[in-house]
Structures are given as C-alpha cells and as structure tokens.
Amino acid sequence: MGIAKPRTKNSESLILNTHFMKQQKTVRIGIIGLGNIGQYHAQYLLAGKVNGAELVAVANPSPEKLAKFGNLKTFRTGEALIGSGTVDAVIIATPHYQHAPLGITALQAGVHVLVEKPIAAHKRDAERLIAAHRARPELVFAAMFQLRVEPRYRKIRQLITEGQLGQIVRVTWINTDWYRTEAYYASSAWRATWKGEGGGVLINQCLHNLDIIQWLLGMPKRVRGFCQFGRFHQIEVEDNVTAYFEWDNGATGVFISSTGEAPGSNRLELAGTRGLLILENDKLVFIRNEEDMIEFSRTAKHGFTKPPTQRFEMPCEKADQPHATITQNFVNAILEGEPLIAPGADGLYSIELANAIVYSALIGQTVELPLDGAAWEKQLAQLIAESKLEKKVMQADMTDFTSSFRR
Numbered sequence: 001m002g003i004a005k006p007r008t009k010n011s012e013s014l015i016l017n018t019h020f021m022k023q024q025k026t027v028r029i030g031i032i033g034l035g036n037i038g039q040y041h042a043q044y045l046l047a048g049k050v051n052g053a054e055l056v057a058v059a060n061p062s063p064e065k066l067a068k069f070g071n072l073k074t075f076r077t078g079e080a081l082i083g084s085g086t087v088d089a090v091i092i093a094t095p096h097y098q099h100a101p102l103g104i105t106a107l108q109a110g111v112h113v114l115v116e117k118p119i120a121a122h123k124r125d126a127e128r129l130i131a132a133h134r135a136r137p138e139l140v141f142a143a144m145f146q147l148r149v150e151p152r153y154r155k156i157r158q159l160i161t162e163g164q165l166g167q168i169v170r171v172t173w174i175n176t177d178w179y180r181t182e183a184y185y186a187s188s189a190w191r192a193t194w195k196g197e198g199g200g201v202l203i204n205q206c207l208h209n210l211d212i213i214q215w216l217l218g219m220p221k222r223v224r225g226f227c228q229f230g231r232f233h234q235i236e237v238e239d240n241v242t243a244y245f246e247w248d249n250g251a252t253g254v255f256i257s258s259t260g261e262a263p264g265s266n267r268l269e270l271a272g273t274r275g276l277l278i279l280e281n282d283k284l285v286f287i288r289n290e291e292d293m294i295e296f297s298r299t300a301k302h303g304f305t306k307p308p309t310q311r312f313e314m315p316c317e318k319a320d321q322p323h324a325t326i327t328q329n330f331v332n333a334i335l336e337g338e339p340l341i342a343p344g345a346d347g348l349y350s351i352e353l354a355n356a357i358v359y360s361a362l363i364g365q366t367v368e369l370p371l372d373g374a375a376w377e378k379q380l381a382q383l384i385a386e387s388k389l390e391k392k393v394m395q396a397d398m399t400d401f402t403s404s405f406r407r
Contacts, residue, residue, distance in 0.1 A: 027112070029045060039065075041323065041327070044323065052331045053331045057072055057081050078094065099118065112330070113142070118207050122351065140330060145215075146326050148341050166272040166274030168270060194384045195387060201238055222366050223360055226242045227357065288311075326341060326342060
C-alpha cells in the first residue's frame, strides 16, 4: 500500500466542492449594482431564463432602486450582501473600480463570482483579483464577455482554428458605431472620468471588441496607441482612438473606435494567406484563395496575376440573450463543472490592451506587452490627482441601452 499524500487546503476544498456540485440543484445568486446592466441581469434571472439559478438578493446604495426588488433580500452594500450568507454566487455590475475589491471579497468569503466587463479598472487590480481566485480555485470565477457566444465570432474562430485562412497577416476593425451624446456622459458622476471609470471608449464600450481580437488571434506583442481625449465630448478620457498592433508572427492590426462619430461603422477584416474574411452589417463574407497567396507569388509566371478565388456569404444569426447564455454557463460550471466560455482570468487581456493603448498615447511610444501594470497604475493615479474636471450630472433617458449589445 502506498503512502497517501497529505491534502492541501485547496485540494480538500476542491473535493468538497465536487461533492457540493453533485448535491446542489439551485444556485442562489445576488446582483451587486443596479444600474442599467445590473437591472438587465435581474430581468432575465427573474424571468427564469437561466436554469438552476434563483435571484435571491440585490445590493445598491440607492433606496429607490432597491425598492423595485422588495420581494428579494436587499442590501445597501455589496460587502453586506456577500457576508449575509444568503447567496452562493454574485454578479458584480458596479462601477469599474469596485469590480476587483468586491470580487476579492466574494472569493475570500467562498462565493462564486461573475463579473461584468472590465474585470477591473486597470491591469494591476485585475492581477490582484486573479490572484485571489488562484487562492480559491474550487470557486467559479467568470467574466461577462457575451460576444463569445455570438455565431458570427464563433464561426470566424472556427475558420481560423481549422486553418481555412492560412496564416493571419492583418486584422483591421473599424468600430466607430459607439456614438454617445453628452446626456449619456452626464447620466452618472463616475462615467468618463479617470477616477470613476479609469478610461473612456476603450475600457467601457470596446472591451468586448478587444476581447474578441485576442480570443481570435492571441495577444499582440507591441501596441502603439493614438488617442484624443475629450475630442467630441465634455469629458477628460479618450473618445477617439486609433491603435496599431504587431504580433510575433509578423501579423499587424489596426483598431479604430470612437463615441463621437455618426453614423459610424462596424467593419472587421481578417486577411490570411488563404483569403479574406469581412464581417459587416450582420453578414460574414469569406473570399477564399484557391492557393496560398505566398506560394502563388513564388511560382507565378506573370507579374499582375492573382490567385483565383471563391466567394462565400454566411448570414449571421443573432444569439438569443447572450448575457443569459454566459450566466447559464456560469451556473452550469458551479453545478456540473461545465468549462467556462469566458473564464475570469481571460478578462486580464482586454483590460491590458485598453490600458496599453492609452498608456502608449500618453507617453508617445510603442508599448511592449505584457504591460507593466504597476507603471500604468502609477500613471492613472497621476491622471486622477491632476484632474480638473467639474462634472455636471443630469437625468438622462437610458431605456434604449440594450441596442448597444449587438456589436
């Protein structure tokens, strides 16, 4: 008989959690933050769109917002909800700087965590949150990156994985249909401020797009950002951006975004040695080279010829409630051990890209990745300390915010 190895605390917890998954049939969920997206999560949970989940509690500092959920347990702070013992899991939907501290508090309390994007306001805080999860690996930690379940991006990822595009040489994403008015920015004191949000269009609107870029292609090695701050709005953060990426294999990329351009555009191009993928207006077009373009160039006898091509058009269906799909996956991971679509640790990559683009623009230099999170944290603290913004908050109609989900 062999000598049994002593169990570590984490291995014991993992065994207990496996047993727990087999016994538990419902996950009691609490939502922290009842802004637009927090209330949206509450709606589909209360409507029974997520099997095995029960919304039992909400937390928000506003009594008026809590009053809408009088049939649930209500708390004025996320910490109070987490410490109440009434939930197995939380969805964190607060302003950005609260994501990491609340996530860490929940994990330390043995509560599963699904955090809205970004997982933190900056890379260093994201690293702290991920470290907290490493200390409690038996818990489920997921991120709300719902574009990963959209058929158009899943199809693109499949084509890349199968080698249908050959070697990727270029990506271009013109993503300027994020138009926002002054009323949007004035709707909350924390919006579009270094202190409240940690950035502008990149950290708020474009985190999903940046996540898709790295999900499809991996992280670039070099980033050069060109940002305009308050170009179109009375804000201090970036609202107009052009970024350049380089990958180790020689592929290059350009990402353009803005909240001030109307009507705006949303066109994604992926060029590979075996063809070109274009995603625009809910239609995916694949113009496929019958021969690898580099091999064709090497063997062609004529100077102005091109490889013959075939054109394939693939209409893109819209995913049915992608936020609920990510939450269902989160619940299934807790109950059944289902692999996560968007593991929480993956949230580091998009926030790193957003931080690196702005940091590059501010210092006027190309930034090598991985980004020095401490350097950006220091730069961000300086921006907060030097801020002279006097923001006026006003009531704004935000009922149409769900229209921004489909990107």
